[in-house]
Amino acid sequence: MPLMPETTTQTIESALGGVLDPELGVDIVELGMVRGIEIDGTAATIHIALTIAACPLRTQIEGDVVRKVIALPGIDSVDVQVTAMTDRQRSELMGIARRNARDTAAPTMVNPMTRVIAVGSGKGGVGKSSISVNLAVAIADTGYRVGLLDADIWGFSIPRMLGITGRRLEAGDDRKIVPMQAAGIQVVSTGLMLDDEQTALMWRGLMLSKALEQFLHDVAWDRDLDYLVIDMPPGTGDIQMALARLLPQAEMVVVTTPQKAAQKVAARVADMARRSFLPVVGVVENMAGFTTDDGTHYDLFGKGGGEELAAELGVPLIGSIPLDPFVVEGGDDGAPVVRAHPDAPSARAVAGVAARILELVPPAADETCTARIAVLMEQLGQDAAG
Ligand SMILES: Nc1ncnc2c1ncn2[C@@H]1O[C@H](COP(=O)(O)OP(=O)(O)O)[C@@H](O)[C@H]1O
Ligand SMILES: [Mg+2]
Structure with missing residues (x-):
């Protein structure tokens, strides 16, 4: 029987690389929105910093995060802790998003x-x-x-x-x-x-x-x-x-x-x-x-x-x-x-x-x-x- 690959904070981070901010089209890891990952037995806690607390896309992002992580072996529950970014984090994110837009925009x-x-x-x-x-x-x-x-x-x-x-x-x-x-x-x-x-x-x-x-x-x-x-x-x-x-x-x-x-x-x-x-x-x-x-x-x-x-x-x-x-x-x-x-x-x-x-x-x-x-x-x- 093949060994179940172990889920680590790193595998979780890789999985979260597949969650895109729908507005920006850039993944949340690259955007610096993933602020922390913890695993306690079969429970994962993901700390996400949104650009603004009342982000209308909050539910969607949370849902995507849960679906990606719960699919990983050995994880039974996912708790998403949401905070809002600081001004500094937000301006860093904007820089990343702009660079990304520049690279992908149709000329x-x-x-x-x-x-x-x-x-x-x-x-x-x-x-x-x-x-x-x-x-x-x-x-x-x-x-x-x-x-x-x-x-x-x-x-x-x-x-x-x-x-x-x-x-x-x-x-x-x-x-x-x-x-x-x-x-x-x-x-x-x-x-x-x-x-x-x-x-x-x-x-x-x-x-x-x-x-x-x-x-x-x-x-x-x-x-x-x-x-x-x-x-x-x-x-x-x-x-x-x-x-x-x-x-x-x-x-x-x-x-x-x-x-x-x-x-x-x-x-x-x-x-x-x-x-x-x-x-x-x-x-x-x-x-x-x-x-x-x-x-x-x-x-x-x-x-x-x-x-x-x-x-x-x-x-x-x-x-x-x-x-x-x-x-x-x-x-x-x-x-x-x-x-x-x-x-x-x-x-x-x-x-x-x-x-x-x-x-x-x-x-x-x-x-x-x-x-x-x-x-x-x-x-x-x-x-x-x-
Ligand atoms: N500095 C100004 N002094 C006097 N009239 C102005 C001045 N700036 C704009 N206007 C007048 O105000 C009106 C609205 O200006 P407009 O440039 O069309 O505004 P917007 O494009 O924001 O709708 C126009 O009749 C314009 O000539
Ligand atoms: Mg005008």
């Missing part, structure tokens, strides 16, 4: 070297689109190649803000959608595709996350883009998850108004971003006060919300953009304020935000060895020529 048309800045907020009307457009243009004005993806599938406003309504995106030879050139940047938006009611209906039937997937897989984005700015639809959920999955290099800028209520909503977006492993680069406060021509200042939408949110999230306040009729005008006329009125306080503030983002998320090419080698070769070539 999109976006070059992995392109920095991706998603501009998000909990609700509409806080200025995401205005900021996305002006930020994209401001970064382009510093000499980088920039793309702008309007991921607000139904609430698209980018085409109007760039004055490109009435034109349509077309497919190239490879049947990929060719982004439109406007204001010196590459632009894609459902607003540039919906030429008839039928197409509109088709898009309306698409899940947001599916639409995003199409934009990333079926658009011939310039391989040399330094930055891709994504104007996110308002709210949390699916689309953030999809973005994190499809573009593991994506990072998020959270927009809020100075108001307490807005700040709370924005905090939820940041929380969702973290849970889908989108790092939050920082907070941009918009509609922060209005100064009249005679210098009187009004805090129309409250005060300090951006700073408080940034502190709460432990990220920098990247900038504070004042209320300015030029922003509205620029949006309506298709002439972004950073170009139309570069000296307006709002335009200066956006330029400041762009500069700070270039610092916080520097262009990837600058960091690579190949880029450095290319520069060296170029210098060598010049020396040889001169």
Whole structure:
């Protein structure tokens, strides 16, 4: 009779390697969620640390753990002890999950070297689109190649803000959608595709996350883009998850108004971003006060919300953009304020935000060895020529 292989803490750990975190698709051992394994006779106790105590997937993970371990020889009962991870453990887990996503994500048309800045907020009307457009243009004005993806599938406003309504995106030879050139940047938006009611209906039937997937897989984005700015639809959920999955290099800028209520909503977006492993680069406060021509200042939408949110999230306040009729005008006329009125306080503030983002998320090419080698070769070539 063959000897029953003995079940050890090591065999249990191997078995737990087959339990995947359903959200992340990575096994719980690799994620560091297994914090301890004990065997007492035929009883096993497994200590599991979940990312958050109230994790909706808790029952599923617990069930999977029990099924894997009870199947092992000599184990009759399995007790799962659940705790919540510390902040530090959670951030380590995020690192692992992101690395894993990077290794397994189906390649999109976006070059992995392109920095991706998603501009998000909990609700509409806080200025995401205005900021996305002006930020994209401001970064382009510093000499980088920039793309702008309007991921607000139904609430698209980018085409109007760039004055490109009435034109349509077309497919190239490879049947990929060719982004439109406007204001010196590459632009894609459902607003540039919906030429008839039928197409509109088709898009309306698409899940947001599916639409995003199409934009990333079926658009011939310039391989040399330094930055891709994504104007996110308002709210949390699916689309953030999809973005994190499809573009593991994506990072998020959270927009809020100075108001307490807005700040709370924005905090939820940041929380969702973290849970889908989108790092939050920082907070941009918009509609922060209005100064009249005679210098009187009004805090129309409250005060300090951006700073408080940034502190709460432990990220920098990247900038504070004042209320300015030029922003509205620029949006309506298709002439972004950073170009139309570069000296307006709002335009200066956006330029400041762009500069700070270039610092916080520097262009990837600058960091690579190949880029450095290319520069060296170029210098060598010049020396040889001169
Ligand atoms: N700093 C600002 N000053 C004045 N109006 C602004 C400012 N930012 C945005 N707006 C206006 O607020 C409205 C909502 O902005 P929008 O960018 O469309 O927000 P979102 O994309 O978050 O829904 C628009 O009419 C826009 O022109
Ligand atoms: Mg918008």
